[in-house]
Amino acid sequence: MTEPAELDSLSDEAFRKRLRDWLEEYYPPEWRRPVIFRLRGDSEKRWLRLMHDHGWRLPSWPKEYGGLGLPLTKQLAYHEEMAQFGTARWLDMGGTLLGPTLIKFGTPEQKAKYLPEIVRGDVIWCQGYSEPNAGSDLASLKTTARRDGDHFVVNGTKIWTTMATDAQRMFLLVRTSQEERKQQGISFLLADMDLPGITVEPIVNLAGEDEFAQVFLDDVRVPAENLVGEPGQGWTVAKALLGVERITTASPAPARYAFDVLDRLISFAQSDQHALRQLHGQLLCDLEDYVALYAQTTDAYIDGRVEGHELCVLKMLSSDLFQRISEACLQAAGERGGSRGAVPLGADNEDLRLIYLIARPTSIYGGANDVQRDIIARAIFGSRTTLSR
Template structure:
């Protein structure tokens, strides 16, 4: 794979030089229509917009900041990855969900064969393939090891039958990496295999699910006698649980970014002014409490990222980030909808004084943040057992 070595070593730059270089590139090349604003506070790119954005980054050498240079990535240190994220958020860059880069690539680095790396990594960078994650199933979400999608070996193929749910962007993607049941053992975490599946294969069907925010990016995926080569199993057959666990790492930190809460707080302060509530002590007290909570969280997030940048491991304590910021985001958007009175009940854009925004979509979108990526109840269990050392 060394023929794909990225020619430029960004780690040779000082942190300030790297920051200013990426900031200048975003200002010159990143299109306005892909930036978040008051009307699109959590804009996420999907489909062709996602592909076009990833191709633009790849063309200019800004794709895959965490990938090693020998696989075509930027090979950034953690500190420079953190700067990259800060500048992306500073430029109001759209939210990017691209599991091929963030999840599958690092998994192939660790567990993939040389043939799998050669086949898939360049296609991910070129956006020939767009990947989604196939983990959750009905009755197997937080208790993922209870999954029931089965893959029965038949010669050189697996025959896959079952269903995945809450599969983000499956309707606009080409491939899925999925956990499937290939064996029965005493421990339910055993007998699971990490399998790569073409969503265009015969027997695969995708059905979008409309949510309360009006989006249909979440999908159900059905497998009906889908034939998948055994060579598309990543890692050892029946040992996919270990492969899946390796996907955590720094992703837990980026998931805890305060960016969305910052956007919601910006709307909150504008609303208080535009509605004329600056002298309402009850409203301003609640706003001040939210501002203090967000300020404290920013310091916590910075401290944890700083520790990792200085060589610390991403421990289970990072689970506190996802718990805190998701619940704080919900409290801020609920505050916004509440003080906006009749404006808070409008579906779509509203004009409040000089502020043009959308209050309904962020309110509805924030509701599932405490559920996805490991529901907060499970995250609290992790914190209780591994950080506080409480008995089971």
């Protein structure tokens, strides 16, 4: 098992080599399908436990909570090596989103109960934020939580809840009071998915996957001790979590993988080579620019030097770039771009249609790009309009 203190003593290049060697030895080869394959349920737990058992779990978490406590350069190297190796996508909402939030806002009892199981990968979490008619405008949520003794009684519905069918627990935003400003009166709760009154209905997307779901909550009794932060202060908690989410969803890894596919397609292109190579060159420049911007902004975010609207820029640019590259892949494939299933590329096969379908919703989830533009504009020009997600 690799010890965090040992990783600290390595140079950045030695750290990269140590991680590459470990991946080569232990990463399941059947999972080596980046972008088009996401680990779910038991497979995700197996991967999280494998990283934990070998000392590679949670590079950004402080060591006192079971993480690696790595400096920024090694954190970036960690994610870059994972992407370059070709690991499958995994969500890990407990580790990437909830854990840092509990470290900042949770009670000692909540940290003692939930953080160790997150570190070990024992539990899958989902995020109960978006609702019908309250997706990107998150502060307009209608799900209520009424205090009843030692419990909150929760009623409402959440939608587009990623991996809710696999999750054992959910962190969710609820309205505990009606206030003049809609951001006020919102609270942050933790709930077990097997509580009476919770119903999960899968939603099948265009790619034929049921990663999304609608979650119905009917008189669900959640222990009051599961309130994170103060009552009515959930918006403050949520904003901190959304910053982490935007850093996570804005990773250049999907766009980089799609560009690698485009690179291989160029030699098999059946369309106008000159126009295609011009597009290829432009996308390469845009990708390199974005990788540099992402590294710079992530550095500033960790040091506390980034405003929320700057993270909105990352989220918007990354989704736009991924979509443009996936579209270029279809263009380069010519008539094969409309094929279902894998398209042969020399010795390899790539499902171009699936890459395209995975790229489409990136401009919607985590806050629609049009909403991100509104947030950016208000931050720059000023407005009394309240911020949405």
